Amino acid sequence: MKIGIIVGVLIAAVFAAVVTTGTVAKVVTDHTQAQMGGITNVSCDAAIGPTLPGQGDRGASDAQKLDEEQRGIVALIVDIGKKRSLSPRAWQVAIQAGMTESKLRNLVYGDRDSLGIFQMRPSMGWGTVAQVTDPPYQVNKFFDVLLAVPDWENMRPGDAAQRVERSGFPDRYHNWEPMAATLVQNVGQVVDAVGCGQTVGSVVPPSQAAAQAIKFALAEQGKPYVWGATGPNSYDCSGLMLRAYESAGIILPRVSRDQYKAGGMLPVRQAQPGDLLFLATVPSNPATIHHVMMYLGEGKIVEAQQTGVPVHIRDFSFDESEVVAQAVRPGV
Incomplete structure (x- = not known):
């Protein structure tokens, strides 16, 4: 079932220019916190971050194949994540989980009584049928459960998704890391998503x-x-x-x-x-x-x-x- 999501204009990335010598501006890319009012990027070890950081081309290719419904669900995940002041890592976990469970579609069917984007089961306490097929409810519920997972920020995104979903096939969530990182970076306006939302560092332009x-x-x-x-x-x-x-x-x-x-x-x-x-x-x-x-x-x-x-x-x-x-x- 397709959902109608009106996606607002993406907030432009903010780069602060600090004049140092009067002629040279230092552009600092620590923009996420400034632009999204309190959202803090997750700082993490590269070994924890996306395991396929060199496959940006693959991520872009996979993202390009998404249709209107899938892109709308990604935008919803990012929008709710921002409104809740959650780190970009949380958005990435949700995108990987949604892509694995439903291909980012709001399904009205699934294994046993599994439904929706994340294949939530009413019989397992995820909510009523109406709730687990309501996209905003599903995304918020996913984030609620994720935040209750101890130390989820320091897990690989796919492992964090598995802790929420508790699938019998835990490794499959890793398959969508490059795509999810690409979407976080471009839809969510996060610099260097494969670095877990860290900045690209400070650069000193010549003028x-x-x-x-x-x-x-x-x-x-x-x-x-x-x-x-x-x-x-x-x-x-x-x-x-x-x-x-x-x-x-x-x-x-x-x-x-x-x-x-x-x-x-x-x-x-x-x-x-x-x-x-x-x-x-x-x-x-x-x-x-x-x-x-x-x-x-x-x-x-x-x-x-x-x-x-x-x-x-x-x-x-x-x-x-x-x-x-x-x-x-x-x-x-």
Whole structure:
């Protein structure tokens, strides 16, 4: 049974710019607590966090396959989690549990008397039939039980889901870790979800213009990719860079191949936060450039990647295939 959920506009990520020397702004990504009024990110050991953190592409691919009903349930989980000031880890646990139990659908059938998103059983005290098929009730009930699990914050998300669901197949909840992390990051506007909601760290852009461009680009996270779009509701890769630097008073050309020529060049491995990085079919030939992204420092980039993948932050390596050997610093 499909549910009608009106999803409000996603709260933009907040990055505070602190002027240090009068010309250099320090962009700090500890935004979640500021933007959501008291929600505290979970700090955890990497061994506890998603066990497949290197499979962001898989997570994005799985998330792209969700239909309207499934996306609506994800949005409901995130919305209720925020309203209850629960950490992003709690949202991730609920998403993994819901995807495992029902494929994030509000089912009116199941094993024995199991019903709903989380296959709750009225006979086991989860609530009445009407309650366990009511999406807001189900999500709140799931969170209530999760919060009663001792030390759930320090468990792997799938293990925490199992402690709530008590399934005969406990390992299956781990299968959806990459997708759930992707959804928490993009729907919930949480930076670095695979780090359990921790920040991406502090980066020092080379100029106030770069700091402003970073701030703009990060605030657009979650907006959809549309080829040829330049905002404000959707972007392609170069459209996002165009508007980000426009907000800082620097006008870039429209397309990525031309943006490659619109600033000072430097070796890509010497890139600083705010610099533009490029991918090309033949990295040595700028005429084959097909993608542009913004470097954030500390092995992170922000980009509008492709259809079905919202504007997002992801891990980046200079050893990735197709990376052009030169970065570009706009305005120089």
